[in-house]
Amino acid sequence: MCFLLEASHESCRKKLAMEDGRSFGDCEHCHRATYKDDKANERSSWWGVREERLLQGLSPRHCALSLVGEPIMYPEINTLVDELHHRRISTFLVTNAQFPERIEMLKPVTQLYVSVDAATKDRLKEIDRPLFGDFWERFVDSLKALREKEQRTVYRLTLVKGWNTEDIDAYFNLLDIGKPDFIEIKGVTYCGSSATSKLTMENVPWHSDVKSFSEALAMKSNGEYEVACEHVHSCCVLLAKVDKFKIDGEWFTWIDYEKFHDLVASGNPFSSKDYASPTPTWAVYGADEGGFDPKQSRYRKERHHREKSVTS
Structure with missing residues (x-):
């Protein structure tokens, strides 16, 4: 993980700061991709990338502990979280909700997600194909463990048209178990056909479908949650708890990262409201x-694209 090697960033910065025409190879520490620019006065953009953004990228501020495998199973996960926070790097951890005891022992992270891929036992078995026979009990216990966390917690729902977009009542029943701060609802991304996936483009909902589902779920909560934010390009909508994050009619769903790191460094207990920022x-x-x-x-x-040739 090259972002833990400060020397690598210093090396990259020195090379990127060269004012004359440049042509250099990979960083000897982190092996970043080669950049070439023979025109010193035209450094404002390489392949659509702004120079200041590129330089910012060499000093990461956020870390997503997700995507590959189950991060919460890593035996040294708390040590890694401590190290990231020591470097003032925020932590976003996603768990598949099969290891409730690991959720209980997890130290505070910036934001803790639980993937809620289905709202019923049969659907969860069909979609996730879990390894454990007691997968549903593990799932429910994970939601209960999430409820005890003081920092930001999120149910992460991925909508698959024709599979789980009609289960409003069942999803609502799960809200009372974990009482998450937020519910992030997004449409599934089609990644092509495979032997293990039956999904097609027909299963991908439009943003309007995601909005309709989100509004219906918020209405079902009787005012406990409201639709707070959306990102159209990501086909994503966010529900937030009204009593925590809507103050005098204004939403506070964003994160004050500097405040979060100060709170962690203090060693004192704190809650998600303590590092909320205006939306x-x-x-x-x-x-x-x-x-x-x-x-x-x-x-x-x-x-x-090449024009298709017409054959007779």
Whole structure:
């Protein structure tokens, strides 16, 4: 994990800071990709990447403990979390909700997600194909363990059209078990066909479908949760607990990262409300920007496809 090697970043920074025409190889520490630029005055953008963003990327501030395997099974997960926080790197951990005892012993992280891939026992078995015979009991116990956490907690729902988009009542029943701070609802991403997946593009919901599901679930909660944010491009909607994160009619769903690290360093107990930050108007649900920061611009790669030849 090269981001733990401070020397690698210093080496990269020195090379990237060269003012003259440059052509250099990989960093000897972290083996970053080669960058070449023979025009010193045209360093503002390489392949659509802004120089200041590239430099920021060499000093990571956030770490996603997810995607590959089950991170909470790692025996030294608390040691890793401590090391990341010591370097003031935030931690976003996602668990598949099969190891409740590991959730209980986990130290505070910036945000703790539980993947809620289905709302019923039969659906969970069909979608996740769990390894354990008592998978449902493990799942429910994991939600109970999540409820005891003081930091930000999230149910992560992935909607698969034709599979789990009609289970509003069953999902609502799960809310009372874990009482998460947030419910993140997104449409499934189609990654192609395979022998282990029956999904097709027909199973991918539109953003309007995700919005309808989110609004229905919020309404079912009788005011405990409301739809707070959305990101149209990601086909994602966020529900938040009203009593914690809606103050005087304004949402506070964002994170004050510096405050979080200060709270961790203090060694004193703290809660998710202690490092909440105001939500920008462009990120609020229903905003014209649809979750896009108006100060940013999108880079669109030009694609040049060959014309299909017509054969007689």
